[in-house]
Amino acid sequence: MRDHRSAATPDLTRRGFIAGAGTVLGVAALGDRAAADAPAARSGVAPAIAPIASGARVPVLVIGTGYGGAVAALRLAEAGIPVHMVEMGMAWDTPGPDGKVFCGTLQPDHRSYWLRTRTKAPLNYFIGFPIDRDIPRYTGVLDAEEFAGITVYQGRGVGGGSLVNGGMAVTPRRENFASVLPTVNAEEMYSVYYPRANAGLGVGAVDPAWFESTPWYQYARVGRKHAQRSGFPFVFVSDVYDWDYMEAEAAGTVPKSALAGEILYGNNHGKRSLQRTYLARAAATGRVAVTPLHKVTSVAPASGGGYTVLMEQLDTTGAVVATKALTADRVFFAAGSVGTSKLLVKLKATGALPRLNDEVGRGWGDNGNVMCGRANHMWDPTGTRQSTIPCAGIDNWAAGGAFAEVAPLPTGIETYASFYLSITANPHRARFTWNAAAGRVDLDWQTAWKQPSITMARSIFDKINSTEGTIYRTDLFGAYKIWGDHLTYHPLGGAVLDRATDNLGRLPGHPGLYVIDGSLIPGNTTVNPLVTITALAERNIAKLLPTDF
Template identity: 35%
Template sequence: MHDPHRRELVGLAARGALAGLAYAVLGRPGSRAFAAAASRTHFRALVIGSGFGGSVAALRLGRAGVDTLVVERGREWPTLPRRPLFGSSTRITDTMFWFRRTTRWPGMLPVPVTPAPGVMELSEEPHLDIACGAAVGGGSVVYTGVTVAPPKRYFERLYPSGLSYEELSTQWYPTVRTMLRTSPMPRDVYASAPFTHSRLWDRQMANARMTTRPVDSAFDWDVVRRELAHTVQPSATIGESDFGCGNGAKRDLTRTYLPAALATGHVQLRALHEVRSVGRGRNGTYSVVVRRLGEDGTALGLTEYTCDMLFVAAGTLNTNRLLVAAREEGRLPDLPDSLGTGFGDNGDQANLRSQPLEPIGPVQGAPCASTAFLPSEFGLPLRVENWLLSGFASLPATATFAVTVDTDHRGTFRYDPSRRRVVLADWSREKSAAAARAVLAYSNRVIEANPGSLPVTLNNLYPFTGHPLGGCVIGRSTDLEGRVKGCKGLYVVDGSLLPGNAGGANPSFTIAALAERALARIVAAGG
């Protein structure tokens, strides 16, 4: 992007003003240019969702000169360096959850809240809680910033043979890493008081003869340093991440892909536009019906958009909800029968260990410092990461987040005609049990190697995943570029492409890399 004006606009958005960037491109509210842009309902391409897949699609379509609309159900959140913005486990607010009446989160007590368009959807599916972002920037607003690729052998075990790991590792992973500007935790941050728990975690792992390494992260370490210097409102250093870091400590998609997309001049972004249905329009175009929302959640009415190319990137849960319903209700009857199958929870597990004799201070920092991949010792290959479970941030404890390479346990999204909704129909606690056993065996090994450490039983009764994957599995329901079989002009570019498991990694990096690869080919082929 060589245009100095565009660089200026990206700089504006990087300071937390996507709306200001949109005005600079489209005109100020009240102007004729803005009114004409805001009233349009047909676009060459429409992208549902502004998470990792949707943001990649928006940027690459925009740079190709494709007239594109991005619709996002959640709000655009500003950056507020001087005062709190998001809620946390110790400061409950109504804007933490997407239209819930009671909080529900690992380690968090249930507290009544007013339903509102908050940053996190927590869906109580049978035998599994599924969490997903609901904001401009999607999951990047609420994730922990870990940016890691799966080991080659497990990627190749899970993905179609035509999908080259070498191509992703030499071209598309580096592209995403450059766009996200990821880097490991600097030594001075690692040595600071809020990350005493990170140093303890690494030491415990070393005592158990497990080698850790620093992990790339999307946190902005300059902002974290300003937190340590007490010049901005603390967020990352006091354990906030799960519901966003309002001071800009997390370099989410609103500071990387999205401003670059809007700066092309070919992309519009409309927030608080919740997609209710997709289908075919009268002239063969795709129809997308959205419910417009006020910032307090008030329904403002319905709008129908049409497009020639539809990119579905609503996140695994909501992409499956939209497409399975479209097939079963007859709005897209040609969708493949395989769509909705192959769901998995990425083997997500949380583990907590207590060490009463090891003081770590009253609060702990949220960014992950280290990771280790353990391929063969605990039943399933697993990646463990230094983590923070926010509800236990003040306790003398170290937390581990783990993802296991589980190739066997899968679920299906099905349409329930009695309720006219799509649900995860056949998940069971047993499908999470193998991953749980692997992580327990790992934790026991660490406890044995560290006298004074004790296991902690988490106060969370429900299996949980923050990484729902599958349902529109690549190579099964789509081709290798996410083109949905049997539906020309329909594409999927989010976590539902992944075959229920990312192969021993947090999935956001792979979702973005697959989207980069797909869009390069789609643009080159003209569709």
């Protein structure tokens, strides 16, 4: 048996790591033994929690603790610059009464959702019956933020989206990169920044031999068989799960996480979230502090230089228990595509940052997300045991504009169903605008704009159904509803690079303000976006450090 190392260990297992970052499977070797062995890396405890005081002055404030913000904090700290991070969500470092930090997918409780009194599961029906349930209002880990036409799922807590995503860490194919970030040098990204991001994230891949033998990926093997019989390329994709740990889960020698159905509301053990990689390494520098449960409401030029930042301190019911004002010499907006876009649109419209340009709020997309299920024959069971970490997909991007994750449906019973999350080349882009009458930011997305995504996904699944003699499931998203077209897991854009910002994320007209998260990417990455967000942040901060700091 392999030794089951902690997150972000650099040593190569007998599986090895895939080397070519220019392919859809491209990853690099992992980094930094010291970071991996730090207590925060082992336990997932949020790093350097230190509530900020009103009246403080900090050299750098990072708003948000997701992928872009974690990269900025680490690299600035390594350069000797003190950094303070503020996070709207919780630290997620304290077990609940059940001894676990996060609750399970099938038993959502108060820890599951951000300030809701009823769950809003992405897949909210099963066998035609609604499965959402009432829960106590709490600052839970998953936000189902509702706009007209779409629900956007986002992570809430120190670590951002890394807490709640499936961890699929996919580098876009080189030939697709020009459509993702057209003004960024592809050679630099694929030779330097994608490998750097994959190393920092602790990306690895499932052992092919174990994949073939384990009952936990029977559902993926069925998906492979159906894809290949219809002539579609089936590809393994890398992930930020500790695959050695998962094998130990299967052997029964460690507590189960991915094999206990944990994914949607956090993962208690094996996942390499940012708490165990970038943020743990940032904490190890001694120059990064994090203040959770604080929501930034304003950023405006300060009379003595820098920026006055106003924020609200929240309790776990979402109530405001204090307001604070501090000064930051420089501010990085890293609150995610939705959070950053909403804040910048508000600040421009209300006059706090009047010199922001008219591109702020534009270019937002859903990464072409659409979900569906297929009803398989009785001789094609997908298994009662299903790992919640996807490790494979169907790549029909070149021919049909769709890349489909073969996703788990971890109900604990045999469903005879294959489930998929597709990423498609949907061309529609929405805009955030300030609604002065309501005092909020709106998004003008329309549900009808999902139709191109459905058409592109059908380029895969209509053919598979025809080949296999199967049909679509109609009981997963409502009565007789085939497509999950009401949501996205992958919000992108709203402060697009070289439009709302310059080529490195600087906000024109306001020196010392930067954007460094998924809002820089114009709506689509052709695959799961976490590696591209991280790599772009690595690129931008590497170029900003010698010029701006």
